[in-house]
Amino acid sequence: MTTAPDRDTALSRLALTRRLVALLRREEAVVAGIGNTNFDLAAAGDRPQNFYMLGSMGLAASIALGVALAQPARRVVALEGDGSLLMNLGCLATIATVAPPNLALIVWDNGAYQITGGQLAATAAGTDLVAVARGAGIARSAWAHDEATFDRLVAAALREPGPALIAARVDAAPGAARPERDPVLLKDRFMRGLGAR
Amino acid sequence: MDWAEAILASFRERDLCLVAYVPDEVLGPLIGGALADARLTVLCATREEEAIGIACGAALGGMPGAVLMQSSGLGNSINALASLAVPYQVPLLLIIAERGVLGEFNPVQVPIGRALRPALDALGIPHHTLARADEVGPVAGRTLRQCLLTQAPAALILSPLLTGGKERA
Ligand SMILES: Cc1ncc(C[n+]2csc(CCOP(=O)(O)OP(=O)(O)O)c2C)c(N)n1
Numbered sequence: 001m002t003t004a005p006d007r008d009t010a011l012s013r014l015a016l017t018r019r020l021v022a023l024l025r026r027e028e029a030v031v032a033g034i035g036n037t038n039f040d041l042a043a044a045g046d047r048p049q050n051f052y053m054l055g056s057m058g059l060a061a062s063i064a065l066g067v068a069l070a071q072p073a074r075r076v077v078a079l080e081g082d083g084s085l086l087m088n089l090g091c092l093a094t095i096a097t098v099a100p101p102n103l104a105l106i107v108w109d110n111g112a113y114q115i116t117g118g119q120l121a122a123t124a125a126g127t128d129l130v131a132v133a134r135g136a137g138i139a140r141s142a143w144a145h146d147e148a149t150f151d152r153l154v155a156a157a158l159r160e161p162g163p164a165l166i167a168a169r170v171d172a173a174p175g176a177a178r179p180e181r182d183p184v185l186l187k188d189r190f191m192r193g194l195g196a197r
Numbered sequence: 198m199d200w201a202e203a204i205l206a207s208f209r210e211r212d213l214c215l216v217a218y219v220p221d222e223v224l225g226p227l228i229g230g231a232l233a234d235a236r237l238t239v240l241c242a243t244r245e246e247e248a249i250g251i252a253c254g255a256a257l258g259g260m261p262g263a264v265l266m267q268s269s270g271l272g273n274s275i276n277a278l279a280s281l282a283v284p285y286q287v288p289l290l291l292i293i294a295e296r297g298v299l300g301e302f303n304p305v306q307v308p309i310g311r312a313l314r315p316a317l318d319a320l321g322i323p324h325h326t327l328a329r330a331d332e333v334g335p336v337a338g339r340t341l342r343q344c345l346l347t348q349a350p351a352a353l354i355l356s357p358l359l360t361g362g363k364e365r366a
C-alpha cells in the first residue's frame with residue numbers, strides 16, 4: 001500500500017518484531033536501531049545474527065547497507081524508528097543508488113521520539129516515510145496496514161531482489177527487553193553469527 | 198608513486214575492499230583511483246556519519262573499509278565514531294584531507310581544522326599526518342595493519358604539503 005494507515009489502527013511493535021523474527025529462516029542479519037527498536041528485537045528472541053545499536057542514532061540502515069555489501073549472499077534487515085530515520089534521511093538516497101538486492105528496511109512509525117519522552121516527530125505532522133523512500137528512489141516501499149500484510153511484505157523482501165522498505169504505524173508500548181550493554185561483546189557475537197570471525 | 202597510488206597500494210596489500218567517501222576536491226585523485234580499481238567497492242555517502250555507519254557495517258560483515266572526507270567532515274562524524282566505531286572496536290581507516298591550515302583561503306575551514314586533532318585525541322583515535330610522498334606508503338601500510346589487527350579506528354591526515362591543498366575557489 002502506498003497510502004499511510006491511520007494512527008488509530010496502530011499495530012504492536014513487539015508483535016511485528018516477533019513476526020519478523022519468525023519469518024527468518026536463513027540466518028539473516030538484523031541490525032536494530034537505538035532504544036525500543038532493539039529492545040523489542042532482544043525480546044523477540046536473541047539470535048547471533050542480531051546487531052544491537054547502543055548509540056549512533058539513525059545509522060541502522062547505513063550499518064545494514066555495509067553488512068549487505070560485505071555479505072551479498074545473506075539477507076540483511078534494518079529495523080529503525082521514525083525519529084531515527086529522520087536523522088539520516090540521506091541513507092535512503094544512498095541505498096537507492098547502491099541498490100543492494102539483499103537489503104530490507106523496516107521502519108516503526110509511532111509519530112514520536114518515544115523513548116525520550118514522546119516528543120512528536122515530523123511523522124505525526126504528516127511526513128510520510130514511505131513517500132520519502134519512494135522519492136529517494138526505493139521503488140519497493142510500502143506501508144503494512146495489518147499483521148498479515150506485514151508478513152507478506154517481509155516474506156517478499158526476504159525472497160525477492162531489493163532494496164525494499166516496509167513501514168508500519170506502531171504503538172507506544174515500552175521496549176520489552178534490554179540487550180547486554182557491552183558493545184565489544186555485542187559486536188563479537190554478531191561477527192561470529194555472520195561467520196566474519 | 199604519488200600519494201594516492203601509495204594509499205591504494207596499501208589497501209591492496211591489506212586486502213581492504215570498501216571505500217566510502219564524501220566528495221572533496223583534494224581527495225579527487227584518491228577517489229578517482231578507487232573508482233577505477235575493480236577490486237574495490239566504492240560508494241558516495243550523503244554525509245560522513247553515514248559513511249562511517251556503512252564502513253562499520255561492512256567491517257562487521259568481514260569487509261573492513263576506509264572513509265574519505267575533508268576535515269570539516271570529521272565534525273559530521275563525531276557521534277558515529279564516539280558511539281559506534283570506538284566503543285564497539287570496529288576497524289576503520291579515516292582518510293582526512295586537511296583544510297584550514299598552511300595557506301587556507303576560506304575562514305570557515307579554520308576552526309574545524311583547529312579542532313581536528315584535539316577531537317581525534319579526545320576520542321582516542323590514533324592519527325598520523327602525512328606531509329611527504331615518500332612516507333605515505335609505509336605510514337598508510339602500518340596504520341592500516343594496526344587498525345585491522347587491534348580492531349580500532351585510525352586516521353591518516355593528508356596535509357596540504359602532501360596534496361597541494363585547495364587553490365582559492
Ligand atoms: C545523536 C543523538 N541525539 C539524540 C539522542 C536521544 N535519543 C535517543 S533515542 C531517541 C528517539 C528515537 O526515536 P525513534 O527512533 O522514533 O524511536 P522511539 O523512541 O520512538 O521508539 C532520541 C532522540 C541520541 N541518543 N543520540
